[in-house]
Amino acid sequence: MQGKITVPEIRARKGSGLPIVALTAYDYPFARLVDQVGVDVILVGDSLGMVVQGLDTTLPVTLEEIVYHSRMVARACRHALLVADLPFGSYQVSPRSAVANAARLLKEGGAEAVKLEGGIHMARTIRALAEVDIPVMGHIGLTPQSVHRMGGHKVQGRRPAEQERLLEDALAVEEAGAFAVVLEGIPRELAAEITAQLTIPTIGIGAGPDCDGQILVLHDVLGLTEGRSPKFAKRYAALRETVVAALQSYVNEVRGGLFPTDEHSFHTLVGVPRERAVGGAS
Structure with a gap:
């Protein structure tokens, strides 16, 4: 495995033939596992609201929570x-507030870049961040923070007018200074067209195989989510079932008097008087 991946290296992957591999992570133990297998990008996503906190949307996630989780992953x-x-509300107010909040993610959270959602309307904010050397990854298409406007987590860009708007969004994000852009929940054909037109890498999630890279939510990959996974996600393990079985075995053994045994117990020192063992006078 090569050394630390940098922003210029990710940008240079465009057209290299080597796809960018990205995953989310939200804590130290899982981030170590993700990092050890050679993933190129780890995202501390506001998706933590749904897969870690049990929320229905990402909207309630706060900047302080992202800083907290990012700090763990950075280690x-x-x-x-x-x-x-x-997160929602941390960059929409003004470019100035976006810069201040993004700086916290780098300074306090240990992040090396930030991601924000939106296209043309966020171009000014992306530019403000890039101008102060805060690397920005864009995110267009199905943008979870816009869940109410979209009427749910729905595929975007099926109709010609939507396709043209998303292409304009992608070009605006690139022109504003983003080093890469996430394409989420859009038709494969549109993702391929955007990827061909941009000079920065596209990272797909539910956008087909023609992007410059792919990202998925870790809990979907490992089969830790309850219920059905999104259509675009592939489960590479069924850890939820494995964890439930292990925990049930623990419950059964404790209640059945099978755990702990002598193997899991400590013993007093043989032949040593009690007062000496506890630091008494000899």
Whole structure:
């Protein structure tokens, strides 16, 4: 495995033939595992609201929570580029507030870049961040922070007018200074067209195989989510079932008097008087 991945290296992947591999992570133990397998980008996403906090949307996630989780992941991130999400409300007010909040993610959270949602309307904010050397990853298409406007987590860009708007969004994000852009929940054909037109890498999630890279939510990959996974996610393990079985075995053994046994117990020192063992006078 090569050394630390940097922003210029991710940007240089465009057209290299080597896809960018990205995953989310939200704590130290899982981030260490993700980092060890050679993932290029680890995202501390506001998706933590749904897969860690049990929320229905990402909207309630706060900047302080992203800083907290990013700090944990940063300790584990020795190879991958660490990107942290700017949560809802932390960058929409003004470019100035976006810069201040993004700086916190780098300074306090240990992130090396930030990600924000939106296209043309966020171009001024992306530019403001880039001008003060805060690397920005864009995010267009199905943008979870816009869940109410979209009427749910729905595929975007099926109709010609939507396709043209998303292409304009992608070009605006690039022109404003983003080093990469996430394409989420859009038709494969549109993702391929955007990827061909941009000079920065596209990272797909539910956008087909023609992007410059792919990202998924860790809990979907490992099969830790309850209920059905999104259509675009592939489960590479069924850890939820494995964890439930292990925990049930623990419950059964404690209640059945099978755990702990002598193997899991400590013993007093043989032949040593009690007062000496506890520090008494000899």
